[in-house]
Amino acid sequence: MSTVPLFERLPEIYRTRDAEVTPPNQLRAYLAAVEGPFGALHEHIAQLYEDLFIDTCDDWVIPYLADLLGTTHLKGDPRTLRADVADTIALRRRKGTLGAIERLAVNLTGWACRSVELRENLAWSQHLNHQRPDAGGEPSYGAPTLTRFDVPRGGTAPIRDPAALALLGTPFDPFAYTADVKPAQGDARTINLPNLAIFLWRLAAYRLPRVRPLAKGLIDLGAQPAGLARFALRFDLHPLDIPVRLFNTSRPGFLRAETSGGIVSPLTEADAVPGPILDARLTSHTPAGHPEAYVQVDFYNAGVAPPTGFDLGDVGLQLFIPQTLAALLVPPAPFPQWHWQFRGDNLCAWETGLRRPLRIGEIVIDPDIGRILVGMETAAQAAELMVLDNGTLVSRLFTSFTYGAAGPVGAHPVTRHFPALDPMVELRRVGEVSGGMTLQAALDGLADATAPVVIEIHDSLVHRIDVSLLPDTAVDGTVSLRLAHSLTIRAAGEHRPIVLLAQPLSLRPVVAGDATPFVPQVQLQGLYIAPDEAAPFPAGQALIDRAAVARLEIIGCTLAPGGHSLRNGDRAPMQPALRLVDGYGFSAQADIDAFVPTPDIVIQRSITGSLAVDPRYRLDIQDSIVDAGLGFDDAPTGLFAIAAATDPSNNWAAALDFAGLTCFGPVRVAAVGGLGGIFTQRFEVLDNQRGCIKWSAFSSDADRLPPNHFCVHAPDARIVFTSERFNDPGYAQLQRESDRRVRELGPDDDAMGAFGFLLEAHKWTNLHVRLQEFMPVGVRPLVVPVS
Structure with a gap:
């Protein structure tokens, strides 16, 4: 709807006559052409008022408001910069207090923070004439709240209380230590008189x-x-x-x-x-x-x-x-x-x-x-x-x-905002909480749909799919979803539904010749997709083995790669994600010839297993993790993270474009272009005379690379992940001991890999800049990551 509906503001007599003329609605059409620029001007004037306030101003206005307060400029996430400017006066008034330091850190990083004066953890002996029990009260230990389980400063640890001992070595450690006089280095917790520890929890809780x-x-x-x-x-x-x-x-x-x-x-x-x-x-x-x-x-x-x-x-x-x-x-x-x-x-x-x-x-x-x-x-x-x-x-x-x-890569219960659906789109609601149909039932009748179908899942429960039970899916010697129009399956609200497959997901148009370079399209968003062991899912097969569509988008999904830790410490088997072959799975040559599109496989902010994609596709990966279970220190096993589906050891996979990619395993593609990748195993490109890779890290294991700039190579650049196993809290998170070039000199002067878009290096730098301004004389800040 127009911001300023000029035609609707006319008297009714003019609108009635405009509908009666031949051809009708001439005045409506004329005013509609004026409403566009007039509405834009109206919105601009309204935004000028909003730009007076830090809470509602556009991002480009933030540094100008900072100048009015005398706040030095920072770079990074606009949300953190906005919070920094908004609290400038409040924090200056409380300068020198622990509460101000914690609030400053939360504003600039978005991480939980705990500030501790480490001098309080120093052991000391009380003078008998000047006793200072921490719990208060008259000597000796006269406070009614003090019990034998409390920890007076310099006292003995209460070994009978496991809950108190659980805090040992944490930011809330109440026990006494001797002074550590070594210079504070790195991210260590060095207990000494001038040291102020600022503990940060970098992992996100979902x-x-x-x-x-x-x-x-x-x-x-x-x-x-x-x-x-x-x-x-x-x-x-x-x-x-x-x-x-x-x-x-x-x-x-x-x-x-x-x-x-x-x-x-x-x-x-x-x-x-x-x-x-x-x-x-x-x-x-x-x-x-x-x-x-x-x-x-x-x-x-x-x-x-x-x-x-x-x-x-x-x-x-x-x-x-x-x-x-x-x-x-x-x-x-x-x-x-x-x-x-x-x-x-x-x-x-x-x-x-x-x-x-x-x-x-x-x-x-x-x-x-x-x-x-x-x-x-x-x-x-x-x-x-x-x-x-x-x-x-x-x-x-x-x-x-x-x-x-480590961040919103993969399927997580995050807030999602979808644009209003076109009236022609058919919406099917799935979910026990909302009283909707089952996902199996929602997939029925796609071959007869008269408009694009959107399936929304409104819960975080388990949904099982057995395509073989749907009518008219037995085709080309396998079972496939036959699509008359585009299909979207997405998680609604702050949910993370689990979709279990009885057999690999297979997609094709009803008639091969009906596909165009634009339709049908399939989008999966916010789904956790895994094999159904109760079916059972065929061992060793990929989760998606056919994409005879114009475009397959996997956005914010987890195609469970396996390799997670079992309860006995062993590692679960790996699970391939995609296997897409030339010929698109058609059994008849006439269908292969009639199929016009070159399918685009787009993966954004997702976690997947290995990708086996033949050359007659295009592969585009952004801010994602591709896991074949092989880190920097693992010996090659013949498995590939990205390779051809047909004879991967000798053929070459589809051309790859990437921006922000952490790849646990070898890569073998026909052509490549991209930036911000971390590749733990050999990277080989057939056409290494074209394309370019920037700000990426490679294993140096006989890589065959195109022209590359601002890249680093192991072992010269040390790269350490908090965990290389799927489902661990710190999965694919770069540790602080990783080479500075990998952590801070990637795209946009931030980290390489799948989590570079979080701008953690900017947050770290911004915090250190502000701490220099807020530290009292003689106090040394130590920024210590907890997770």
Whole structure:
């Protein structure tokens, strides 16, 4: 709609007569031509007012507002620059306080922060005539809050409290140390009088809103003494039986308290940072245990469709239990009312039993591998949480849990904004929460669709696809989705649905000759795609093995590459992502000749397994990870990250364009052009006389490269990842010990690899610039990354 609808503002008499003339609507057409520039002028004038305020101004105005405040200019993410200018006056007023340093760091980086004066961690001996117990009160230790588990400055560590000992070596370490007089170097925590440590949590915490955990077993323990549970219910939080490291949510917040100085910002607390949950902090009834900061139990109403009561709290792990269980919960004697108890423990070998007995109403959590164990007293209580359906255990317990990742690469529950759909587009809603159809049903009838189809998934549950069960999919000697128009399958809202495939996904038009260079197009967005082991998925086959379409876009998806850590420490097998052959999968030569497009395979901000793509395609990869399971130190195994689908060792894959790519494995392509790549194994290009690669890192293993500029080569440039295994919190994250050229001299003067778009080098530099301005005389800032 036009900003200034001139025609609609005319009196009704003129609009009526305009419709009656021949040809009709001449005045409407004339004013429509004027509305465009007039509306643009109107919007520009309105924006001039918005540009007076840092919260609403355009990005280009930020440095001009900074000049008015005398704020030095920085570079990087506009959001951080805007926050820096917005808080300039507030931070100057509070200069020299820990709260100001923390807020400054959060503004400039977007990461959670904790500032610690390391002199407080120095051991010291109190003078008997001038005692200063940290807990306050009159000597000796007269404060009523001081217990034998508190840690007075310079005192002895309370070894009887695991929850307090869990803080050892963390930014919240309360224990005393001797002074470290060596010069502070790198990112180390050097305890000395002038040192101020600024701890940063770089990993992002992503929270899944509603997940059905995997029911692993209901065990009848037999008759038990009073207070102990008879039934033990086992759940894996990840629906695919994959270990997941549980994180807490970040709750920095600002406490508004009326003081003489105005609003006070409390310092970051130990149990409110987006880091891995510590086992001991989860345990109830311990002096330093704080389970309410990590886990919460709520009830949902399963008697309505869709179920209700899934309101999210602030904690990292939330358990949703059917309301029908509440009536069956009888308080165990001698407790007057029912209450849940929590315990952090090791559940890796839960089949052999626990180290301590399971109590009634006790929930044991293993945050290291994402398992929970629930103790119930009666069979009726247990049946409310886990039921047997057609011989398969099904969980009636739902959870919301938080995990960590280096950034929004792959499928994550992030906010998504979609443009308004064209009225001609057919929208199909999928999801148990929204009361929609199943994904299997939504894929039916694509061959008869009269308009492009958009399938939106409105939950984070598991959705299974078996294309062979859909009518008219048996074609070309296999099963394929036959598309009359373009198709989009996307995650709606802040969801991360899991799509399990019974067989590789295969795409083709209804009639090969109907395809044009522009249609049909297929877009997958925000999906976690993996093989369905219950089907079972054919071993060794790629997740997508046919793309006879004009364009295949994979945006913000995870095509599970495998290679994740198992609970015994071993590595899972790798899973190929794409295998696209010449001929596009058509069995008849006439169809091959009639198929006009050269398919574009576009991968953006996604995680995939190996890509096997023959030359008659175009491959474009941006800000993504391609994982064949081979790092810098791994010996070649014959597997390729990117290569031809047909005889990969001797043929060449499709031409590759990339911008921001982390590739774990060898690459062998016909031609290439791009920037910002990290390649851990041999990189070979057939046509090395054309194209160009800039700001990238290579393994130096007999690479065959086109012209390249501003590139680095291992081992001259050391590159270290926090983890090279999929599903680990620090997967593909560059460590700070990596070569500076890789961390800071990539595209846009920032990092190479898939996460360069996060502009972390700019954040790091901006923080150091501001710290030089905000540090009191004699204080030495130490910026220490925690994750």
